[in-house]
Amino acid sequence: MAISVEALLLTKQYSSQPKGSRPALDAVDLHVEAGQLYGLVGPDGAGKTTLLRILSTVMNPTSGSARLMGYDVNKQAEQIRSRLGYMPQAFSLYPDLSVMENLRFFADINGVSHGKQKSRIDELLEFARLTDFTSRRSENLSGGMRKKLALACALVHEPEILLLDEPTTGVDPVSRRELWQLLAKVIQQGVTVLVSTPYMDEAERCNMVSIIYQGRILTTGAPVDLERQMPFRIVEVKAKPRGTLRQVVDKIDGGYGWRAVGDRLRLSVVDPAGVQARIKANLETAGAQISILREARILMEDVFIYLVEQQEKQA
Amino acid sequence: MRQSFRRMMTIVRKEWLHIIRDPRTLALVIVLPVMMLFLLGYAVANDVKDIPLAVADLSHTDTSRTLVDKLTVSEFFMYTHAAQSENEILAMMDAGIVKAGLYIPESFGRDVSTGGVGTIQFYIDGSNPTIAQTAQLAAETISQSMSQEILIKRLERSGTGMQLGLPVDVRMRYLYNPDMKRMNFMIPGLVAIILQVQTLLLTAFAIVREREQGTLEQLIVTPVRSWELMLGKILPFVVVAFVNVVMTVAVGAIWFGVDVVGSSALLAGLSLIFLLGSLGLGVLISNISKTQMQAMYLASFIMMPSFILAGLLFPRENMPWLAYYAGYFLPVTYFLEIVRGIILKGADFFTLWVWIWPMAVFSIVVFFASVLLFHKRL
Ligand SMILES: Nc1ncnc2c1ncn2[C@@H]1O[C@H](COP(=O)(O)OP(=O)(O)OP(=O)(O)O)[C@@H](O)[C@H]1O
Numbered sequence: 001m002a003i004s005v006e007a008l009l010l011t012k013q014y015s016s017q018p019k020g021s022r023p024a025l026d027a028v029d030l031h032v033e034a035g036q037l038y039g040l041v042g043p044d045g046a047g048k049t050t051l052l053r054i055l056s057t058v059m060n061p062t063s064g065s066a067r068l069m070g071y072d073v074n075k076q077a078e079q080i081r082s083r084l085g086y087m088p089q090a091f092s093l094y095p096d097l098s099v100m101e102n103l104r105f106f107a108d109i110n111g112v113s114h115g116k117q118k119s120r121i122d123e124l125l126e127f128a129r130l131t132d133f134t135s136r137r138s139e140n141l142s143g144g145m146r147k148k149l150a151l152a153c154a155l156v157h158e159p160e161i162l163l164l165d166e167p168t169t170g171v172d173p174v175s176r177r178e179l180w181q182l183l184a185k186v187i188q189q190g191v192t193v194l195v196s197t198p199y200m201d202e203a204e205r206c207n208m209v210s211i212i213y214q215g216r217i218l219t220t221g222a223p224v225d226l227e228r229q230m231p232f233r234i235v236e237v238k239a240k241p242r243g244t245l246r247q248v249v250d251k252i253d254g255g256y257g258w259r260a261v262g263d264r265l266r267l268s269v270v271d272p273a274g275v276q277a278r279i280k281a282n283l284e285t286a287g288a289q290i291s292i293l294r295e296a297r298i299l300m301e302d303v304f305i306y307l308v309e310q311q312e313k314q315a
Numbered sequence: 316m317r318q319s320f321r322r323m324m325t326i327v328r329k330e331w332l333h334i335i336r337d338p339r340t341l342a343l344v345i346v347l348p349v350m351m352l353f354l355l356g357y358a359v360a361n362d363v364k365d366i367p368l369a370v371a372d373l374s375h376t377d378t379s380r381t382l383v384d385k386l387t388v389s390e391f392f393m394y395t396h397a398a399q400s401e402n403e404i405l406a407m408m409d410a411g412i413v414k415a416g417l418y419i420p421e422s423f424g425r426d427v428s429t430g431g432v433g434t435i436q437f438y439i440d441g442s443n444p445t446i447a448q449t450a451q452l453a454a455e456t457i458s459q460s461m462s463q464e465i466l467i468k469r470l471e472r473s474g475t476g477m478q479l480g481l482p483v484d485v486r487m488r489y490l491y492n493p494d495m496k497r498m499n500f501m502i503p504g505l506v507a508i509i510l511q512v513q514t515l516l517l518t519a520f521a522i523v524r525e526r527e528q529g530t531l532e533q534l535i536v537t538p539v540r541s542w543e544l545m546l547g548k549i550l551p552f553v554v555v556a557f558v559n560v561v562m563t564v565a566v567g568a569i570w571f572g573v574d575v576v577g578s579s580a581l582l583a584g585l586s587l588i589f590l591l592g593s594l595g596l597g598v599l600i601s602n603i604s605k606t607q608m609q610a611m612y613l614a615s616f617i618m619m620p621s622f623i624l625a626g627l628l629f630p631r632e633n634m635p636w637l638a639y640y641a642g643y644f645l646p647v648t649y650f651l652e653i654v655r656g657i658i659l660k661g662a663d664f665f666t667l668w669v670w671i672w673p674m675a676v677f678s679i680v681v682f683f684a685s686v687l688l689f690h691k692r693l
């Protein structure tokens with residue numbers, strides 16, 4: 001498979017960051033194969049935007065190098081730009097221009113010929129379901145529609161690579177699903193997509209995922225592989241009264257701690273069967289009512305928490 | 316090249332849409348020059364006339380009465396108060412009742428008729444320099460012409476027998492601005508202000524807004540080159556500035572009667588060169604500002620000295636030497652001489668060359684520096 005995006009030892013220290021402090025991006029390596037839907041997952045301030053800005057030639061790295069489609073981001077920005085679609089994190093279309101005007105502008109500026117323009121724009125309007133809103137100013141669009149328009153604008157010149165910075169942040173759950181469905185369609189057309197997100201659950205939709213934290217890549221792999229590689233299993237438990245449940249779970253040392261998700265507790269444990277038995281016994285002695293007690297699938301969130309804890313233990 | 320041109324025109328079209336749709340910018344573009352024109356025309360530009368004058372004529376002679384008559388028929392002064400003593404005049408000046416005072420001592424008539432020197436005392440309220448300047452000039456001119464007449468009378472009387480005319484008949488004539496109209500001074504200044512302030516601000520704002528909005532980040536990843544982007548942003552404002560200049564000059568001619576004596580084509584051509592410098596400064600400012608607010612403050616650093624030192628509103632001749640020479644560092648100083656030269660005096664290219672070349676050098680250097688320094692990275 002051809003490599004579409006390749007970053008080696010990328011480091012970025014902003015000039016406003018104090019000397020000697022942890023850089024925003026710390027020796028990051030990244031390999032994205034052509035045609036992949038690649039997820040860059042990390043919490044706020046992890047360095048996602050910094051990395052995507054460097055890859056999209058918006059900003060220069062402090063050191064290290066990166067190539068897109070074989071072109072160097074520092075020296076061959078022009079070649080990259082004509083083949084790249086980029087959607088920044090913040091809304092970055094012209095608020096006073098209509099949907100149609102924004103699309104036409106980005107088509108023109110990217111050199112899409114007039115002959116091709118109409119059919120391409122119609123196709124994208126259809127794709128983003130914006131056909132009925134062509135004359136609405138983009139400042140008057142809802143959050144989800146803005147993101148879809150931004151996506152359409154980034155695709156108007158049929159790029160080979162699409163870089164998306166948190167396309168689903170600040171968008172309602174329905175629009176989030178819709179956006180991911182659109183990305184799946186984009187992939188089908190053979191475009192390589194690198195997308196960043198702070199939502200761990202979204203990582204499951206990607207072919208490959210890199211988890212980024214404090215400027216470093218903690219791990220890379222397909223979501224299923226990452227989950228399989230973990231040295232623990234998950235036990236999910238729900239019981240009333242909740243105070244008693246917590247007391248019981250606190251006393252059980254399953255190996256990797258627990259966290260609350262909604263009204264359930266998730267324990268990361270080495271021996272799921274043994275732990276389940278102990279919890280059951282202890283809860284019953286305490287007179288609690290158990291409604292759920294079972295082994296559950298490992299989620300990206302669990303992977304992330306485990307990796308961050310490991311990282312912190314090392315430091 | 317064709318691709319370049321197409322991309323540039325795409326930016327131009329987009330910029331037009333912004334101008335038309337942004338009511339703030341539109342107001343700045345259209346209302347400001349018109350407002351300034353009428354403000355300057357009606358609020359600031361009172362031509363100095365009928366300065367209230369107090370007279371204490373203790374001499375009571377024909378000569379003294381003639382002098383007072385000459386002052387009052389000149390229209391510069393209006394004889395509003397009669398006084399009996401020097402102190403009374405001073406009191407009236409203190410109270411602000413009169414702006415000028417004339418004290419003619421008792422001995423005046425005698426001194427003149429006996430061939431001596433008649434001394435009079437003229438008081439001028441210096442608190443308004445424009446009035447003071449006019450009053451002084453008028454008083455000096457009138458008393459000088461009066462002295463000459465007296466001199467001739469004496470010569471005739473001394474018995475040469477021949478009729479003497481005035482050997483030299485001095486009549487003051489203001490060249491270029493015969494009616495001493497303030498608007499003649501103001502309209503060229505306004506043309507310069509529009510080209511300096513409006514273009515500088517609009518250009519800086521247009522670029523900084525992209526940064527503020529976050530759209531610059533999106534533009535950077537498109538194939539548009541820095542210079543295409545910059546020219547595309549600037550071109551609409553060149554058109555806007557020109558429309559405004561034409562409007563100002565037209566209103567000046569039709570409404571205020573300030574005709575363009577010289578060549579309009581020359582005025583347009585040289586305005587264009589000056590414009591390059593203003594636009595360049597705007598781009599330079601936008602390079603180092605993150606917000607429109609910052610751009611505004613930076614622009615004030617350039618605009619304030621322009622207003623004051625270049626002689627847009629006050630004549631440079633009266634400034635202290637430091638301020639006077641500091642004016643030579645501002646391109647607008649040169650441009651102002653050019654605009655006044657063309658509009659009021661009908662000066663041609665060669666006459667104006669001394670002013671043209673420094674301005675042109677500045678504009679071209681600033682413009683190309685701004686093109687080179689304008690970078691398409693965050
Ligand atoms: N222009 C800047 N100057 C100085 N520091 C910066 C700048 N931009 C980002 N940083 C710092 O660099 C680190 C990484 O920021 P970055 O914006 O890349 O994170 P992110 O993963 O995109 O986070 P978010 O989810 O908040 O967008 C953060 O600690 C941030 O404070």
Ligand SMILES: [Mg+2]
Nearest residue numbers: 048049050089
């Ligand atoms: Mg970010």
